[in-house]
Amino acid sequence: MVLDPRLVLVLFIGTCILAINGDTDPNDVASLKVLFQSMNSPSQLNWNGDDPCGQSWQGITCSGNRVTEIKLPGRSLSGSLGYQLEPMSSVTNLDLSNNNLGGTIPYQLPPNLQYLNLANNNFNGAIPYSLSEKTSLIVLNLGHNQLQQALNVDFQKLSSLSTLDLSFNSLTGDLPQTMSSLSSIRTMYLQNNQLTGTIDVLANLPLDTLNVGNNHFTGWIPEQLKNIIQKDGNAWSSGPAPPPPPGTPPAVARNRNHKSGGHSPSDGGSSDGGGKKSGIGGGGIAGIVISILVVGAIVVFFLVKRRPKKSFNDVEKLDNQPLAQNEVHEMNSMQTSSVIDLKTFDTSATPISLKPPPFDRHKSFDEDEFSNKPVIVNKPTKVKKTVTAPTNVKSYSIADLQIATGSFSVEQLLGEGSFGRVYRAQFDEGKVLAVKKIDSSVLPNDMSDDFVELVSNISQLHHPNVTELVGYCSEHGQHLLVYEFHKNGSLHDFLHLPDEYSKPLIWNSRVKIALGIARALEYLHEVCSPSVVHKNIKSANILLDTDFNPHLSDSGLASYIPNANQVLNNNAGSGYEAPEVGLSGHYTLKSDVYSFGVVMLELLSGRKPFDSSRPRSEQALVRWATPQLHDIDALAKMVDPTLEGLYPVKSLSRFADVIALCVQVMSVMFHLNFYLVNRLYITCFGSLIEL
Template identity: 90%
Template sequence: MVLDPRLVLVLFISTCILAINGGTDPNDVASLKVMYQSMNSPTQLNWNGDDPCGQSWQGITCSGNRVTEIKLPGRTLAGSLGYQLEPMTSVTNLDLSNNNLGGTIPYQLPPNLQYLNLANNNFNGQIPYSLSDKTSLIVLNLGHNQLQQGINVDFQKLSSLTTLDLSFNSLTGDLPQTLSSLSGINTMYLQNNQFTGTIDVLANLPLNTLNVENNHFTGWIPEQLKSITLLKDGNAWSSGPAPPPPPGTPPVTTRSRNHKSGSDNTSDGDSNDGGGKKSGIGGGGIAGIVISILVVGAIVAFFLVKRRSKKSFNDVEKFDNQPLAPHPSNDVHEINSMQTSSVIDLKKFDTPVAPISLKPPPFDRHKSFDEDEFSKKPPVVVNRPTTVKKTVTAPANIKSYSIADLQIATGSFSVDQLLGEGSFGRVYRAQFDDGKVLAVKKIDSSVLPNDLSEDFVELISNISHLHHPNVTELVGYCSEHGQHLLVYEFHKNGSLHDFLHLPDEFSKPLIWNSRVKIALGIARALEYLHEVCSPSVVHKNIKSPNILLDSDLNPHLSDSGLASYIPNANQILNNNAGSGYEAPEVGLSGHYTLKSDVYSFGVVMLELLSGRKPFDSSRPRSEQALVRWATPQLHDIDALAKMVDPALEGLYPVKSLSRFADVIALCVQPEPEFRPPMSEVVQALVRLVQRTNMSKRTFGTDQGGTNRGGDEQETQDM
């Protein structure tokens, strides 16, 4: 039988197409296999082979050779999700609801998710901050789990979100202000949590359905929400009439239940009168007249009260101890505060008074403090800004120092006590009368001007919550005469930079065990900042000068949280770029992320391995940039041996060195999406320590004459 040549050609082309499309993308295959193992390899799924798309794995939907949906609801799945879902860039629907999955929700999720349903499982911990970047999300359902802490998501980019379900968890704290950015939201379930504060942030959302039952909400229910399907029982709502809105606030318009996002027909409220009658003055006009009368009456009453008697100290304290400049809108607020006491929701109005601005003489960051620099001047009363910040008080567990205290302890901030100078200011050694030694960071006035004292108090409050064995502890502060200083615990062995690059006759090189120990300690510090803190803290300034070593060579990450809370920190750090620590994307955009921290940490690891500076202009041009020079050699064992710090004198386990280099290679990848989260880095370094049989010949004596022969056990216990 002779086959038609045309039929042969068609069969050949079809075979080629099948061959091209038959194999599932390797990234998707690898991610699904990690997920399968993390779920304890459930036999009911029958995921066999290496081609989920070609072999039609249960619950997997594909388009071409890419996985687009993972839908496995109600399959009695257990275990966890693992940490390898981010490479699945085509997945838009992830539904694992009604199972027995537990652990934390992974930070790495498919980047282009539209539908995420993890409801009715046993997930715990906090909501991952990475959801803030899932700009395609339409439905997010995390209800009926065991999630804790506050809502750790920035909703500003989630304008496509229509349904949010966080019900039946143990979430706490106030609702984040960024919820007001959900311009497409129509359904929200927050019931059966432990939320506090008001629901004012939800007032102007285009909601059709809202359930906030069984929480600890307070305040009044916004008028805008009374026309929608609202379930609100089980809260401590305020009784009685709500306080009048601030002067100038437009009258509240009642929304139709069938409203759509972005539409707000204000004329309906005027025309839809049951009897078809219209008055000459609309409801909005009457409200305006009433508000005007209240405003005028309140102002008159205020000045009458002020003329009758002088305020006592306690009265003044209510106004933040500030001399007041007359301002009608704020005066009304102050009278309302006195009349209704704690009933008024202060968050709605913010704090009515700005701080006094003390204007000291111009401050030269290159001079030490002297008496003239802190000569007292009469306070200057400034007009209150239109937008006034919420008052923040420094935490009670952080000690307040005076300028005089710190001047005495640092010898008037003499050069002899200077420990170093970073992006935000100089650090001095301070010895107090009781013998305690601390480190004092004097923040440059160019970094935090004297009129940002409230920002400084907020910064202190935020940093004071950071507690981790590998994070330098804040113990005090000073804010006087427009100067801002932070007081930290002191670590006598100085910085990792000094240990590696400024050896002196009294110091000895760090042995291999100590280098691994330092890397693991800093990895744990970053894991804490990125994945435990809520919200996550991006350090932005990971470098060896900011890694301090105590007497046992345990590492402590300094400046944690500082760059996150200084208003213009990004600009300051970008101006100091070129050190070799910054990730490629930071140089292009100027923005710092968790993944840029991972890159900088990889550079520090490379510094530990090679003993070289991240950028060294004294070397040949091809070797000046450490990452560019070292990266091609990280997987070549012969080249790697030549890269190792000569100070180690070959005393290191080869396998340990190779695994250390593998972690570096992952962290310094140019594409941020491929860098691992710090929890994975910690796990890799812990495995490295556990698997490596440290040879006795690697043990030696470290700084201070301490015999480090016990390093093996100490390192393995980390």
């Protein structure tokens, strides 16, 4: 009998609620306590007890039993924001400006925020993509921090945003095209960053104030923005701007009577003395021009139709020009693949037969003209992909990486995975990075375009728990990826290769690692579009930084390498694969969840997923452990002995319940199970870390 996961969710939430007393919503209490601890437990706040609303905690505003505002500007707060703000679904105002808070801005933020002010702190890393889903945002102020990387936010749903301040950071890359959807924006501060490209995407926004000074913007300033923009410190193009593309509506200057009291230049038409308009208006001139164009087109059409045949030279001229619609019908009857507009064939859609139809040699060509032209029969033309090198990551040379890795010496080898070896790279400026050298058997030398496309896709993945790609190298047929380096190495080494200098992972750290990887998978599965199936989740691909925050490595790699499934299937038998992967060879979102459950079981037991040194009945970890997950006595005997019993029994039991949900038979597992797993962690995390 399989227990309905939805019923399990209700039971778990119920037990979590019972575990916390007080009038304030228990989710809000647990979230504020995690926030308090993450901010180094500031004594000046006097957050004591378990009832923020009833006890009137400083900076906390409530409505009923729900927290609605957290306003703590200028309180000399330090530390970070933690990882459990999302359950606070009634919070609309979060103001922690003018403090000394740092770290990355958490991906999980209150879902219904209207005002978010984190200005004048020390936040670093990327702006979280999750802000794309905060549809109620009116004011977003992240100015005066140390934020980096490209502005990877989708603004399409932020139609209520009125004020955006990202000034005085280190943001790079072009402005996203989705900024054109900011239909309510009035104030925008982007100055003192490293932004590039043009600002054309801002041209038609209803802005009153715009500051883009001290960036690397280029191109021309749109006419609509010239009266409001602060622009110094950029490389603007000089001279008159090029005309807009055909069909572009004319620029309309904004009426700013509320500021200047005058009329905009476009308010009135041309006048003559006493105000009489000229005899021919703009509409009349346009009508004349259009009439001339139409008549000219008709004349050209009949001249072309009267030509009995095309010469060979005419055809040569057409080779590099798109075909008019009426000519496409004619050319379909010819066996001249060089003339067919290949852009009409979408190779990613349903396969299309490129076999040319029979052609009549005498229909459009003279025989003597065409006989000298080579003809390729029944051979489809291969469309060469045009791949643009990514601009948001650095391109390294082979020489740079050889110097940094000691010519890829064994002493710098960090590990070897399914796709290649990873080396430690020490650069002159003191920066340490990790370099993955992809095996030629995985990505052959002649697949450079595929590699650049792979890099471009992976460079778009930004999450605090996903290892960040910072660069790449594609030279002399070699393909290398450069990632951020994490000092504490992999979770596999920490669990299974302890040395005299490392201490065992405490229970809090294990739960923190599980939660971080759950969030990384939620990002890959639910936020990325299309979803990214990792395919290779294992403890060796979970890297730990100095604070034991987990970072999932190789994210996206298996999704974009053409023969990745074959490579991974060749390495089967590790114990992480879901049963259906072994049967079909196909990876899915559900198989990722299964592998995640195996990692959790690894964290709980300290055992390897498959260990041939153990008795036969205990070699396969999932098979051995699953029957014991709901037996509290047997569960206690399964726990990693290095923990020495230092864990809360209730937390252990819930941890085991989540594992059971992940590794159950896939045929009865529905997709929302992973959503359920993540929500279980968020809801119960306060109880899970009790010691």
